[in-house]
Amino acid sequence: MKGETGFAWLVGVKLRRSRGVLIRATIRYLTPTVAGVIFPIMKLDQLLARFSTEEACKTYLVSKRWPNGVECPKCGNKKVWHVTHRPFHWICKKCHKHGYRFSVITKTVFENTKYPLRTWFKVIFLMYNSKKGMSALQIHRMIGTGSYETAWYMCHRIRAAMKDEGFPKLLGAVEVDETFIGGKDKNRHRKNRQHTGTGGIGSGKVGVKHLKSSYPHKTVDHAKGEYVRGEVHPQNLESFWSLLKRGVMGTFHNVSKDYLPLYLAEFSFRHNDRKNPDIFGEIVAGC
Numbered sequence: 001m002k003g004e005t006g007f008a009w010l011v012g013v014k015l016r017r018s019r020g021v022l023i024r025a026t027i028r029y030l031t032p033t034v035a036g037v038i039f040p041i042m043k044l045d046q047l048l049a050r051f052s053t054e055e056a057c058k059t060y061l062v063s064k065r066w067p068n069g070v071e072c073p074k075c076g077n078k079k080v081w082h083v084t085h086r087p088f089h090w091i092c093k094k095c096h097k098h099g100y101r102f103s104v105i106t107k108t109v110f111e112n113t114k115y116p117l118r119t120w121f122k123v124i125f126l127m128y129n130s131k132k133g134m135s136a137l138q139i140h141r142m143i144g145t146g147s148y149e150t151a152w153y154m155c156h157r158i159r160a161a162m163k164d165e166g167f168p169k170l171l172g173a174v175e176v177d178e179t180f181i182g183g184k185d186k187n188r189h190r191k192n193r194q195h196t197g198t199g200g201i202g203s204g205k206v207g208v209k210h211l212k213s214s215y216p217h218k219t220v221d222h223a224k225g226e227y228v229r230g231e232v233h234p235q236n237l238e239s240f241w242s243l244l245k246r247g248v249m250g251t252f253h254n255v256s257k258d259y260l261p262l263y264l265a266e267f268s269f270r271h272n273d274r275k276n277p278d279i280f281g282e283i284v285a286g287c
């Protein structure tokens with residue numbers, strides 16, 4: 001579904017020592033016909049009905065994790081044996097002389113937690129359904145068990161699973177823009193200011209600098225109060241920035257530089273896959 005269902009983002013993070021973090025993103029337009037299609041995305045009652053038992057969750061995880069049949073998570077061997085009387089456990093005789101035993105959650109983000117998959121699946125559902133993100137505190141209140149720390153840990157592990165694999169080459173008109181998270185650019189010393197909004201028309205794989213030298217390209221200068229020049233504008237990116245910033249300030253209150261890439265992954269994944277009917281499965285597969 002990638003590249004057909006929404007805008008595509010390249011979110012890179014540059015960490016700056018002085019106040020704030022610079023982020024650069026690229027957006028790609030889609031054909032209106034594809035973008036206009038509405039897909040049915042799973043609703044809460046469907047989630048609860050579908051994953052009413054731990055077994056149902058495990059069966060689903062098997063299908064998402066190994067769509068072409070179970071394989072050893074250690075060596076990739078496809079010839080594995082079921083462990084007798086232990087459902088969802090297998091043994092690989094190739095990578096260990098006494099046999100390597102693994103289960104459906106071995107080497108996934110669900111490993112080493114006492115939480116059932118049903119709880120994990122609910123947290124995943126809550127995370128991708130809240131546009132501005134959901135704080136670990138809120139998740140903790142909603143799942144009703146365990147500690148805040150556990151909820152925080154679960155959210156971060158799910159964020160790590162929300163990675164867009166492979167970014168398609170950009171074609172046609174793209175927007176490129178940069179923003180700061182934390183600290184305002186205008187408060188910086190003039191020589192340290194970074195932000196010049198760039199609405200690019202052209203095609204290219206990376207950001208502003210690359211476009212300048214190789215592709216037809218136009219800019220608007222935010223520093224001079226210019227936001228639109230003809231058809232050149234970074235408005236779609238700006239709505240993404242405002243959503244991201246409202247999420248960071250309103251939901252998460254304070255995000256450290258170290259964890260910012262994870263929040264960016266979450267926001268851009270949610271945006272990219274917002275029309276993907278199998279967004280849930282996509283996340284589970286990445287876990």
Ligand SMILES: [Zn+2]
Nearest residue numbers: 072075092095
């Ligand atoms: Zn193996």
